[in-house]
Amino acid sequence: MKREIPLLIVFVAGCFMAIQFFVPHASSEYVYEFVMDWTIIIGVFAMALGIWSFVKVSLNKINRRQENWQYSIVAMAGLFGMIVFGSSIMKLFGATQVGLESYMFKHFFDYVIIPLHATTFSLLAFYIASAAFRAFKAHSLMATVLLVSALIIMLRFNPFLGPVGEYVGDGAAWILNYPNMAAKRAIGIGIGLGMVATALKVILGIERGYMGSD
Amino acid sequence: MESEWRIFLWTTLSVGLTLSVFSFLYKDNPFYRFTESLYVGIATGYMTIILWYTGLLPTLIDRIWIGQPWWQFWGGKWWYIFPGILGLMMWFRFSKKKAWLSRYPIAFYIGISMGAAIPLEMKNRVNEQLFNTFISPDFSAMAGGFWNGISEIIIIIGVLTGLFYFFFSVPHKGVFGTVAKVGIYTLMIGFGASFGYTVMGRISLFIQRVQTIRDWASTGIEGGGGMSAIVWIFVLFIVLLVLIEMIRHMRKKPTEAV
Amino acid sequence: MNIFEKLSKLDRRWVFLILAVVVIIALLVDFKTPLRINKEVQSVYDFMEALEPGDYIQMSIDYDPGTIAEMHPMTYAILEQAFKKDVKVIITALSINGPGMAEKAMLDIMDSVRILYGKELVYGEDVAFLGYKPYPGIVILSMGQNYRISFPQDYYGTPVDDLPIMKGIINYDDVKGVILITGTSGVDFWISYANGRYDVELAVGLTGVMAADYYQYLRSGQIFGLMGGMLGAAEYELLVKKPGPAMEAMKVQVWAHIVIIVFIIIGNIGYFISRRKGGVS
Numbered sequence: 001m002k003r004e005i006p007l008l009i010v011f012v013a014g015c016f017m018a019i020q021f022f023v024p025h026a027s028s029e030y031v032y033e034f035v036m037d038w039t040i041i042i043g044v045f046a047m048a049l050g051i052w053s054f055v056k057v058s059l060n061k062i063n064r065r066q067e068n069w070q071y072s073i074v075a076m077a078g079l080f081g082m083i084v085f086g087s088s089i090m091k092l093f094g095a096t097q098v099g100l101e102s103y104m105f106k107h108f109f110d111y112v113i114i115p116l117h118a119t120t121f122s123l124l125a126f127y128i129a130s131a132a133f134r135a136f137k138a139h140s141l142m143a144t145v146l147l148v149s150a151l152i153i154m155l156r157f158n159p160f161l162g163p164v165g166e167y168v169g170d171g172a173a174w175i176l177n178y179p180n181m182a183a184k185r186a187i188g189i190g191i192g193l194g195m196v197a198t199a200l201k202v203i204l205g206i207e208r209g210y211m212g213s214d
Numbered sequence: 215m216e217s218e219w220r221i222f223l224w225t226t227l228s229v230g231l232t233l234s235v236f237s238f239l240y241k242d243n244p245f246y247r248f249t250e251s252l253y254v255g256i257a258t259g260y261m262t263i264i265l266w267y268t269g270l271l272p273t274l275i276d277r278i279w280i281g282q283p284w285w286q287f288w289g290g291k292w293w294y295i296f297p298g299i300l301g302l303m304m305w306f307r308f309s310k311k312k313a314w315l316s317r318y319p320i321a322f323y324i325g326i327s328m329g330a331a332i333p334l335e336m337k338n339r340v341n342e343q344l345f346n347t348f349i350s351p352d353f354s355a356m357a358g359g360f361w362n363g364i365s366e367i368i369i370i371i372g373v374l375t376g377l378f379y380f381f382f383s384v385p386h387k388g389v390f391g392t393v394a395k396v397g398i399y400t401l402m403i404g405f406g407a408s409f410g411y412t413v414m415g416r417i418s419l420f421i422q423r424v425q426t427i428r429d430w431a432s433t434g435i436e437g438g439g440g441m442s443a444i445v446w447i448f449v450l451f452i453v454l455l456v457l458i459e460m461i462r463h464m465r466k467k468p469t470e471a472v
Numbered sequence: 473m474n475i476f477e478k479l480s481k482l483d484r485r486w487v488f489l490i491l492a493v494v495v496i497i498a499l500l501v502d503f504k505t506p507l508r509i510n511k512e513v514q515s516v517y518d519f520m521e522a523l524e525p526g527d528y529i530q531m532s533i534d535y536d537p538g539t540i541a542e543m544h545p546m547t548y549a550i551l552e553q554a555f556k557k558d559v560k561v562i563i564t565a566l567s568i569n570g571p572g573m574a575e576k577a578m579l580d581i582m583d584s585v586r587i588l589y590g591k592e593l594v595y596g597e598d599v600a601f602l603g604y605k606p607y608p609g610i611v612i613l614s615m616g617q618n619y620r621i622s623f624p625q626d627y628y629g630t631p632v633d634d635l636p637i638m639k640g641i642i643n644y645d646d647v648k649g650v651i652l653i654t655g656t657s658g659v660d661f662w663i664s665y666a667n668g669r670y671d672v673e674l675a676v677g678l679t680g681v682m683a684a685d686y687y688q689y690l691r692s693g694q695i696f697g698l699m700g701g702m703l704g705a706a707e708y709e710l711l712v713k714k715p716g717p718a719m720e721a722m723k724v725q726v727w728a729h730i731v732i733i734v735f736i737i738i739g740n741i742g743y744f745i746s747r748r749k750g751g752v753s
Contacts, residue, residue, distance in 0.1 A: 002314040006321035013322055017329025021669070029617065036614040037273075037621050038297040039326050042319045043606040044269035045301030047568070051262050052305075054254075071247050075255035082259025086267075100267050100571075100627065105260075107224055109572040113260055115228040116253035117537035117569065118423060119235040125420035125728075126239055128413055129491045130484040133735035136409075137743045145399055146406040147736070153410025153684075154729050157703060157722065159505045169508055175407055176687055178365045182372025183404025185343050185688040186397070189373070190380045192339025199328035199335070210324050211317050239488050261568050268571065268603040272625035330613060330665070338668035338694065346692035408684040411701060415542060415680025417495070417728045418702040421721045422541030424499055460485075 007205045014203035055079070082108060149175055225430045232423055233452055240459065274298050347373045372400040480742030491731055498727040505723050512690055513707040516675045516697030519649060520550065525558035528647040532654070532662070533577065534608070536569035539655030539679050544577065545705035545718035546653050546677040551581040553712050555593055560637055562647065563601045564615075564623070566608040567656055571627060575601060596635045603627030608658040609665060616644050616670035649673035649696075659686065667694050677704060 013035070020028045058072040084090070085104035095102060138144040156172035158165060201207035231249050238246040274297070278290045300322060306315040347370055353363035378390075379397030386394040431449065523529065531551065535543040554561050565574040578601055582593045593599060602623040605611045614621040619641065625631050632638050640646065650672050652662050659676055663686075666672040673696060678686060680701025689695045699708055702725060705718035 002317070006317040009318060009321040010325040010328070013325025014329035014332075017326055018332045021330075021333040033614070033617045033621055035326060036610050036617070038300070039323055039610045040605055040607065040614065040622050041273050041294070041297040042301045042304070042323055043610065044265055044273065045304045045319070046323070047261070047265055047269070047606045049304050049307060051258055051265075052308075054258055056308075068247070071251035074248055074251040075258075078252045078255025079259040079262070082256050083262055086259070086263030099629075100263070105263065106572065108256060109260055110576065111224040111228040112231060113253070113257055113569065114537040114540060114573070115232045115423075115426070116235060116249060117257070118419065118540050119232045120250075120253070121538035122416075122419035122423045122541075123235070123239065125416040126488040126491060128416045129732055129735060130487050132413070132732050133482075133487050133739045134480075134484070136736050137740055139743070142398065142402050146402040146409070149403045149406025150410040150413075151733065151736075153407050154413055154733060157505060157507065158726055158729065160726075160730075172410075173510060174365065175403060176684060177691070178368050179372055179400055179403040180407040180684055181404075181687040181691055182347075182369045183376055183401045184685050185347065185369075186373050186376025186380065186401070187404075188685075188688055189340050189343055189377060192335050192343075195335045195339070196332055199331045202324060202328045203332075210320055212313070240485060257569065260572070264568060264571055264604055265606070267629065268627060269606065272623075272629065273605070277624065327609060330609065334664045334668045338664040342668075342692050342694060343688060346688075404684070408681075411680045411684045413680075413729065413732055414703060414725060415683075415701045417725055417732075418541040418680065418721060419539070420492075421495060421499070421702075421724045421728070422717070424495055424724075425717055425721070428499060460489075 003208075003211065006211060007208070011203055011205065014199070018203075149180075222433065225433065229427055229430045232427065236423075240456070274301075343373075371396065376400050474745065476738060476742040476745055479738050480746070487735065491728065494727050494731045495724055498724040499720075503723045503726075505726050507703075507707055507710050507719070507722065509707050509711060510704075512687075512698040512700075513704050513711070516550075516651070516677075516699060517553075517708065517711040519673070519675060519697060520553050520557070520559075520651075523554070523557060523559045523648060526560065528560045528562065528641065529554060530562045530564065530644070530647045530650045532564045532566060532650060532652045533570055533574035534564075534566040534658050535573070535653060535655035535679075536567045537573065540573065541721070542679050542701045542705060542718075543653050543655055543677065544573070545702075545716050546699055546708060547574075547577045548581060548716065549705070549708045549712050549714060550651055550653075550677075551577060552585060552714065555581055555585045555591065555598070556589060558591075558598075561599045562619070562637070562641070563599065564611075565601075565604050566611060566658055567654070568604060568606070571604045575627065596630070597637055600632075600635050600637045601627045602632070608656075609661040612658075612661050612665045613669065616666060616672075618643055644670045644672045649675065651675050651677070653677040655679045655682070663689050663694050675699075 016031070016035070020032050055076070058076050060066075061069050061072045062076070082105065085102055085108060086099060088098045090098050090102055090104070095104075097103065099105075136147060136150075138147050152168060152171050152175060155161065155165075156169050158168070161168055198207065202210070231252075234245040234249040237243055274294055277294045278292060278298075300319040303315050304319050306312045309315075349366070351363040351366040351370075352358075353360055357363075358365075375393050375397030377397070379386075379394045379401065382390070382394075384390050520529075531547070531554075533543075533547055551561065563574055563578055565571040578599060582595070582599070585591045585593055595601075602619065603626060605622045611622045615623075619638070620632055623632055626635060644650070644666065650662070650666060652659060652674060654662075654676065655678070659678065659682070662672075662674060662676070667674045674694070675697035676686065676695050677699040678701070680703070683698065683700030683704070686695065686698055690698050699705060702718050702721050706722045709716045709719045
């Protein structure tokens, strides 16, 4: 019950999806659509699981007064505040539009989530500058090849190169479309083969990590 | 239409939060931590509402109940209760004794995903790419002439040697060593190209933040004297604060590589 | 210790400060950088230009605010081009933090098309926003069968069958192509599942970080166009003759890149001097 049935479910569902690709008969299409419908619904619950997990960790941190627990209060206030803004409760406060159309919900997305998320990511600009300064060294022929390739890509839209600029632009396009493409294709084929091998192992019950421990 | 002052206040909040995050570049501080936690909380709240209104309601609840009282589910598509139950079983993950029940929906999801992946990944990531690699090089003038033919040969060599470097477990010595070396040099060119593109990507993110702050400042100026005064006092205050703190810090402590 | 060695031991916050100052100044000064149009961007434009009024496309706006800088200009330029040509657009957003931005982009462009071209676009007739669903791989496969499997209702809770734009639109077969703007690995699902299984005509707009990895699919014809990062967005803005934030950002990119190249050169000079002295093995 605890292990055999999940293994059987994986096997049956996996074999069905793999075989269905080659047998696009109306009856198999019907089951295929039905199965995908169910999977999306299960997916919604799985996402909600992640949210609950975050709440649990934060509440534990607050209860146990762990280091920096005060910031967990801020996070919880943000979470529940946003849920209130997006819920029908806002009608009690005279809001004319609730749910996804709620004024506060939309404005918190536009003026809090977007700037915070975008700015957090923009910090990477500084770290890549620092990394270029400290770590991007031509310490071997291999590293030099990497460096030269990067420099050509970085210089391709530089207007100060004059007549050389045209060649740099052509060189960058050539690098992207030929050697870079070949390298990424080799990696991509490797990833593809790896994914197929892993999928087969999971369906055949060789890889069972997703079941966790008893 | 929202009043200009209201928009100005919202954008000021947005700029203030942006600067709080940037303060991390100098050093970790309570402002940054506050905004970081606020972001995590609000973003999770946003996810919750999106999942409810665009996930659970349309795919499950509205299908079962179609606007009836909750106990009358026979008018709708009652059979959607089953994926609902499967989904709820996921939540047994938190129970120590019944955690095994969560394996059923996980197994269903994994089986479907893996089964779908096998033929499609094989076809698109492997077969299509291999077919497109081993085509006879085109030296015709229409395709680009001699240079195009050579470039297409470079693709074949690059893919083969790259694959050799990854897959063949023979020691990379002699001929094998040379082949693997060509493979790794091809990969280096690829990584270099990615790095060059990544620099542009990362800088773009910062430029957009500066554009937003500039737009906020110029909105303030157009919005009237009061707003522009607030904007410039705000900017001056931040700049002064940053400069004083930096100079104080640099004088106190000798510079060190971080 | 000479100047280069001293520089190579510089506190990284000075590097941060220099970059910030250069970007801010470059944004304030008037400066134009010439752009050349790459063929992978041109083919996206050509596809859009070849569409007839009344044709359908799907736009999947699958990014979150973290990549807004590179992605939003592409979305705005393509949406405006489509609305201007009376092309009907079905919008989806398969990144959980994306729906808010996709909605804003749609409403902004509907507004600007009304103001600039006098076209009064009607939601539900000219454009539909289907919203978000989790697990892009499965959602992409399900849309190949029927949009209604994953999207029985649109973002606003209206049943999809009640939207005039969706009458007779079943799956990918009924749209001319999909323009995907994404900053996530969902692009792999779009290529392998949508193009691989349903032969969808697919063009992608990607972040700079991802762009170099997808030229292989361009060459194999699994995607017909690729816009890479801010440069791709700027090229598209140039093609539609609508200079926007991406074209403006490119002038800053030039200076920021020069600064980074100078950093790399200084770092390398310092490294070689240290190595000559035996400081670095």
